[in-house]
Amino acid sequence: MPFRRSPFPATQERVGTVERGTVLDLLSRALQEGYLELGEYDTRITAVHSARTVGDLMGQVADLPPAFRWPPQPLPVVGGPVAGAPVGAVVTPYPTPVGGFVTPHPARETSHGMAIASAVLGSISLVTAFCSGIGVVFGIVAVVLAIRPMKAKDKTARVGMALGLAGIALSAAVYVLALIAGVAPFPGSGGSS
Secondary structure (H helix, E strand, C coil): CCCCCCCCCHHHCECCHHHHHHHHHHHHHHHHCCCCCHHHHHHHHHHHHCCCEHHHHHHHHCCCCHHHCCCCCCCCCCCCCCCCCCCCCEEECCCCCCCCEEECCCHHHHHHHHHHHHHHHHHHHHHHHHCCCHHHHHHHHHHHHHHHHHHCCCHHHHHHHHHHHHHHHHHHHHHHHHHHHCCCCCCCCCCCC
């Protein structure tokens, strides 16, 4: 995609879903880290959802510490507007003297999706703990999916991890109780009748 210079100042460029999502993520992090109060956060996310231009979005994070500002610093152009961009970056071609801004594609979205999947599977593992050991399988998958997002300090991943471990523990407890009671916990497992 060739880099196009806009006749409008950079702050008047239109924004789309990716840019709004990036700013919403920044605001969520600012709330989690105590830089925003809940009421102020609600006001700002409403403004982000109705934002039409780069300037509208920048205004929602302008008073926050640099780690929460958008867009990030422009990258130098070497052979095109995306040279030096991180792998998986989404390039938004807002004109600057040195080229376009690069908004890193949120790996957080992928890891947050994994965290949500972990929480869902962890919940399923609790429910299926009484079903011939299927809860163990769901619990293990939930724990595995929670590992990467937990490194990014995703709270949903912690929930998924806890639910997965609880599902595994509950499945093990059901198995042990079934053995003690003399009931075959799994078909063909040879428990006494």
